[in-house]
Amino acid sequence: MKASVYCTAKTVSQAELIVERLKGAGFTNNDISALLPDKRGTKDFAHEHNTKAPEGATAGGIAGLGVGAALGWLAGIGSLAIPGVGPFIAAGPIMAALGGAAVGTAAGGVIGALVGMGIPEFEAKRYDAKIREGNILISVHTEDGKQRDLAKDIFKHAQADDISTGSEASAKSV
Template sequence: MTKSVFCIAQTIEQTESIVNQLKAASFSSNDISVLLPDKNTTKDFAHEKHTKAPEGAALGGTVGMGTGAVLGWLAGIGTLAIPGLGPFIAAGPIMAAMSGAALGAAAGGLSGALIGVGIPEYEAVRYEGKIKGGGILISVHAGSSEAIDQIKEIFGHAHAEDISYTDEAAVPA
């Protein structure tokens, strides 16, 4: 069974470093997800999905210089609103998964959406607190124990926090 490895980064620069290291280690853009609060807007968004790098680069202008290139490399960039929490920027497979889990998010907030993508409840609650505090969730699909170890090593070298892994949930169609 495929696993997902998660961590919390504290800054866009740290996130960029981690994503670049994952890319250099030959992890696919389709295997890497990033979720961060959109602090630079006061608008509440309806779900808006984009799948092309140019849109990611344009979206990156919203969160800061240089971020567009990192997020633009990832698949499925868009914004989504979590009821009661406001707008978030999501990139990678987590975008599709959280879009499907958005119905659960209405009742359970961000932790409900994270549980919906397969994160165990106790970890989802912890991650929700970190993300609400400005942290950035990074998730990577791993198909082998060697890949899990490699991802955890990249996260550790970058001084990411709350590194863990779990079985992946199926993404709703």
């Protein structure tokens, strides 16, 4: 059964380590998502770092986003501003979710995107709070129990927090 495994990392270097290990274990850049607050310009309130999503997903250099090569390897990395929530750097499938309809309302931006990706609402709220505190959300798509266990082991060995698994949302046939 397809599912995603989630965790939070406290630092960019911890997130980079996790992504490198996932990559080394055979997960592709399209399987892995990362979401982190964009802290560029936090001391410079007169300057905003906004791009359009999904057009902004490929805009800008990796170094300009303040992330290293491992996070830059992820598909569709870019920065975006969620009205009423703030600026974020996102990569992977979560970038598409944030660029979609879930971002339409300020109150449900991140939470709505996470729920849309299959995370239960109570966990989505917890992850939203963690991201706002400066943590980095990492998720990885898995095809079966073996991959889920592998991802969880990688997260545990990297001392990630808030490790959980959720069924992936699937589109219903009409």
